[in-house]
Amino acid sequence: MPDDTLNLFDYVTDRVPVVVSGMSGLALERLEAAADKARDYAGKAKASNTLRNYRAAWDDFAAWCAAGGRTALPALPATLAMYLADRADTHKTATLQHRLAAISQAHQHAGFADLNPCRDPHVREVWKGIRRDKGTAPSRKTPVLTADLRRILAGLPRHRLIGRRDAALLLLGFTAALRRSELVALDVSHVEVTRDGLVVTIARSKTDGEGEGTTLGIPYTGNPESCPVRALLAWLETAAITEGPIFRGVNRHGRLAPKRLSDAAVAQIVQKHAGSLGLEAGRFGGHSLRAGFATSAAMEDVPERDAMAHMRQKSVNVHHGYVRQANLFKRNPVARLGL
Numbered sequence: 091m092p093d094d095t096l097n098l099f100d101y102v103t104d105r106v107p108v109v110v111s112g113m114s115g116l117a118l119e120r121l122e123a124a125a126d127k128a129r130d131y132a133g134k135a136k137a138s139n140t141l142r143n144y145r146a147a148w149d150d151f152a153a154w155c156a157a158g159g160r161t162a163l164p165a166l167p168a169t170l171a172m173y174l175a176d177r178a179d180t181h182k183t184a185t186l187q188h189r190l191a192a193i194s195q196a197h198q199h200a201g202f203a204d205l206n207p208c209r210d211p212h213v214r215e216v217w218k219g220i221r222r223d224k225g226t227a228p229s230r231k232t233p234v235l236t237a238d239l240r241r242i243l244a245g246l247p248r249h250r251l252i253g254r255r256d257a258a259l260l261l262l263g264f265t266a267a268l269r270r271s272e273l274v275a276l277d278v279s280h281v282e283v284t285r286d287g288l289v290v291t292i293a294r295s296k297t298d299g300e301g302e303g304t305t306l307g308i309p310y311t312g313n314p315e316s317c318p319v320r321a322l323l324a325w326l327e328t329a330a331i332t333e334g335p336i337f338r339g340v341n342r343h344g345r346l347a348p349k350r351l352s353d354a355a356v357a358q359i360v361q362k363h364a365g366s367l368g369l370e371a372g373r374f375g376g377h378s379l380r381a382g383f384a385t386s387a388a389m390e391d392v393p394e395r396d397a398m399a400h401m402r403q404k405s406v407n408v409h410h411g412y413v414r415q416a417n418l419f420k421r422n423p424v425a426r427l428g429l
Contacts, residue, residue, distance in 0.1 A: 194206055243315060267401040
C-alpha cells in the first residue's frame with residue numbers, strides 16, 4: 091500500500107483535472123504551491139501515530155490477501171470475513187477492531203467507498219460473532235499506586251543521572267496523569283516554574299485532535315523525596331537541559347542523549363521499576379502512571395469532577411472504570427459480614 095493511500099487529498103487531486111490553458115506561469119506556480127500546502131494539511135488530518143498504526147494494520151491485511159491470492163483493494167466481503175476469522179485465533183478483539191478501521195479508511199481514501207467490505211452485512215455478522223465469542227473487555231495495565239511509587243522512589247539511585255531522570259519521569263507522569271506520548275513530547279518551553287509549583291502545557295494530546303493545547307498545575311508536595319517539582323528541577327539542572335526535550339536517553343556510561351525518549355521507553359522504565367519491587371513487570375506499562383493517578387485519586391475520595399478535569403477526561407464511563415477498580419476492596423460488602 092503506497093504511503094499516500096491514506097491521504098484523501100492525494101487521491102482527489104490525482105483525479106481532478108487542472109485547467110492550465112491560458113494560465114500565466116505565476117498563476118500556475120501559485121496553484122501548485124497551494125496544492126502542496128493542501129496535501130501537507132491533509133497529511134496532518136490524523137496524528138502521525140494513527141497513520142503509522144493504520145499502515146501497519148493495512149500491511150498485515152494486504153500480506154494476508156497476497157498469500158492467499160486474493161485482492162486487497164477493493165476487497166470482497168468474503169475476503170474480509172475470512173481474514174477476520176483467521177486472525178481471531180491469534181489476535182485480540184481490540185486489535186481486530188483497529189484493523190477494521192484501517193481497512194475501511196483505506197477503501198474510502200482510495201475511492202472505493204461504495205465497495206467498502208466493512209459495511210457488508212455478512213462481514214458485520216462475522217464480526218459480531220467474533221466479539222460475542224472472544225469478548226470485548228480491554229486488557230488493562232496494572233496501575234502504579236501511590237504506595238508503589240513511594241517504594242520505587244526509595245530505591246532509585248538519585249546520585250546518578252539516570253536515577254534523577256527516572257524520578258522526574260515517574261513523578262511527573264503520575265501527578266500530571268500523562269499519557270506516555272504526552273510525557274515524552276514535553277519540552278522545556280512547556281513547563282513554567284512558579285512559586286506554587288509547575289504550570290505544564292500539554293501542546294497536543296490523544297483527545298485534542300485540533301492541537302488547542304491545555305495547561306495544568308502540579309504543586310509542590312510536602313515530602314521532598316516524592317515532590318514532582320523538585321524532582322524535575324533536579325533532573326534538568328543535573329542534565330544541564332535548558333531547551334528542547336525534557337526526557338532523554340541516558341546510556342550505560344551515564345551520558346545524556348540529545349534525542350527525546352520514545353513512548354515505548356516510558357513503558358520499559360515503568361516495567362523495570364515495577365519488576366524491582368517483585369511485581370509482575372509484564373502487567374505494567376506506560377499507562378500505569380495515568381491509571382495509577384486515577385485509581386489513587388478514587389481511593390482517596392478525590393471528587394470525580396476534580397479528578398476528571400486534571401486528567402483532561404471527557405468520558406464519565408472511562409473514569410468510572412478507575413473508580414470501580416479503586417473500590418474493589420475499599421467498599422467491599424464481604425468485609426462487613428463479620429466472617
